[in-house]
Amino acid sequence: MKKxxxxxxxxxxxxxxGAGLLELVSRxxxxxxxxxxxxxxGVSARNRAAKRSVDIAAIPWFDNPVDLARxxxxxxxxxxxxxxxxxxxxxxxxxxxxxxxxxxxxxxxxACHGAKLAALAEANxxxxxxxxxxxxxxxxxxxxREAMVGDEVELVAGILNGTCxxxxxxxxxxxxxxxxxxxDAQRLGYAEADPTTDxxxxxxxxxxxxxxxxxxGCAPTYPAAEVEGIDQVELLxxxxxxxxxxxxxxxxxxxxxxxxxxxxxxxxxxxxDHPLARAGGALNALFIEGRTIGRIFIQGPGAGAGPTAAAxxxxxxxxxxxxxxxxxxxxxxxxxxxxxxxxxxxTGRAYIRLLVKDEPGVIAAVSESxxxxxxxxxxxxxxxxxxxxxxxxxxxxxxxxEAVLSEAVRRMSALPALLAPPRVIRIARI
Ligand code: HSE
Numbered sequence: 368m369k370k371x372x373x374x375x376x377x378x379x380x381x382x383x384x385g386a387g388l389l390e391l392v393s394r395x396x397x398x399x400x401x402x403x404x405x406x407x408x409g410v411s412a413r414n415r416a417a418k419r420s421v422d423i424a425a426i427p428w429f430d431n432p433v434d435l436a437r438x439x440x441x442x443x444x445x446x447x448x449x450x451x452x453x454x455x456x457x458x459x460x461x462x463x464x465x466x467x468x469x470x471x472x473x474x475x476x477x478a479c480h481g482a483k484l485a486a487l488a489e490a491n492x493x494x495x496x497x498x499x500x501x502x503x504x505x506x507x508x509x510x511x512r513e514a515m516v517g518d519e520v521e522l523v524a525g526i527l528n529g530t531c532x533x534x535x536x537x538x539x540x541x542x543x544x545x546x547x548x549x550x551d552a553q554r555l556g557y558a559e560a561d562p563t564t565d566x567x568x569x570x571x572x573x574x575x576x577x578x579x580x581x582x583x584g585c586a587p588t589y590p591a592a593e594v595e596g597i598d599q600v601e602l603l604x605x606x607x608x609x610x611x612x613x614x615x616x617x618x619x620x621x622x623x624x625x626x627x628x629x630x631x632x633x634x635x636x637x638x639x640d641h642p643l644a645r646a647g648g649a650l651n652a653l654f655i656e657g658r659t660i661g662r663i664f665i666q667g668p669g670a671g672a673g674p675t676a677a678a679x680x681x682x683x684x685x686x687x688x689x690x691x692x693x694x695x696x697x698x699x700x701x702x703x704x705x706x707x708x709x710x711x712x713x714t715g716r717a718y719i720r721l722l723v724k725d726e727p728g729v730i731a732a733v734s735e736s737x738x739x740x741x742x743x744x745x746x747x748x749x750x751x752x753x754x755x756x757x758x759x760x761x762x763x764x765x766x767x768x769e770a771v772l773s774e775a776v777r778r779m780s781a782l783p784a785l786l787a788p789p790r791v792i793r794i795a796r797i
Contacts, residue, residue: 371403374686376683379429402688405683409440436458451475451476460484479587497577501527504669505653518660522654526616528651529648544602567594575631585628586695593632612639618634627709629710714768740771
């Protein structure tokens with residue numbers, strides 16, 4: 368875009384991040400290096416009268432975000448509404464179709480429609496940037512989009528959801544169970560009133576889908592991601608895992624091999640001294656592994672008004688500087704969806720926890736189920752828990768095909784001494 372003295376932005380969505388951006392612009396309107404002044408010339412949100420930390424009375428209001436996106440009174444459209452469909456998608460499409468640059472924090476939109484939006488952007492000579500969509504204020508997108516292009520990225524793995532990280536950390540620290548900690552987190556405003564997107568792993572699934580696309584030069588392919596959340600993680604497992612030297616984290620992984628791409632989010636045991644295990648509270652953390660560079664580790668806030676607005680502002684600064692790149696790592700017309708690896712051929716290690724009757728021969732029967740399926744035990748622990756019916760037995764396995772591990776679990780599930788279904792959590796391979 369041509370150099371301007373004033374860059375006019377239209378902001379759709381005035382929640383935490385939108386209000387944070389308005390505050391940032393009013394405090395530092397010259398934040399774009401070498402650029403002009405940034406001015407908010409239009410806003411749109413669901414409710415004009417909602418209580419906000421910023422005064423919007425003097426900014427032109429648009430009831431419909433699509434009208435704001437199409438308005439010639441702004442040069443850059445900033446979408447902070449959220450959601451993969453509906454007004455967010457319609458407004459982004461409207462701006463891109465007229466060649467207007469778009470900055471968004473919307474991970475669901477990019478994970479689900481990124482390739483089509485990239486094609487629309489590139490066909491119309493518009494920029495589409497989404498640094499704030501992944502890890503909030505911690506620059507993961509720019510890292511992959513810009514800094515790593517000289518290398519071939521083979522693995523991206525990390526903690527991408529602060530709400531889940533907070534809940535798991537708090538369960539361990541306070542000894543309270545999942546529901547109790549979640550209720551507290553909602554009361555304190557750390558978790559959404561409807562927490563499904565976070566605790567179900569879907570938010571992290573959207574984010575790792577975007578990172579995989581940037582890392583491997585393919586189209587974001589959210590349906591190919593395998594997603595499991597933290598709602599089944601029990602305090603007992605957090606405690607037993609710790610006794611074995613691990614901490615349970617919600618880990619998102621994208622890896623590439625000759626067989627294709629694997630994109631997964633699931634609870635995983637991480638060794639206590641591993642950097643991901645040490646990223647506590649609401650922190651986000653990420654490993655990027657390049658063939659020649661090796662491993663890079665970044666950690667920081669993945670949410671919050673200030674950090675996320677700073678990431679949006681960094682994208683606005685990129686638009687102002689005139690930086691032009693394909694939205695992903697290749698022109699959108701050449702992007703292919705991921706080829707997911709055949710998960711039945713995947714291998715891994717597992718933590719398996721059983722609740723059994725305390726009677727002779729149970730451990731032998733458990734060992735036999737594993738041996739018969741061809742799974743080798745790495746460690747084994749039987750621990751009485753006061754007041755509990757039965758005894759927890761917990762074991763970790765050596766690496767085995769996941770199909771073989773599933774067969775061993777199926778055999779154990781049939782043991783008469785079992786008091787509850789086995790609980791299986793993967794051990795992180797990072
Ligand atoms: N809800 C997200 C989280 C923050 O808990 O990490 C926004 O992406």
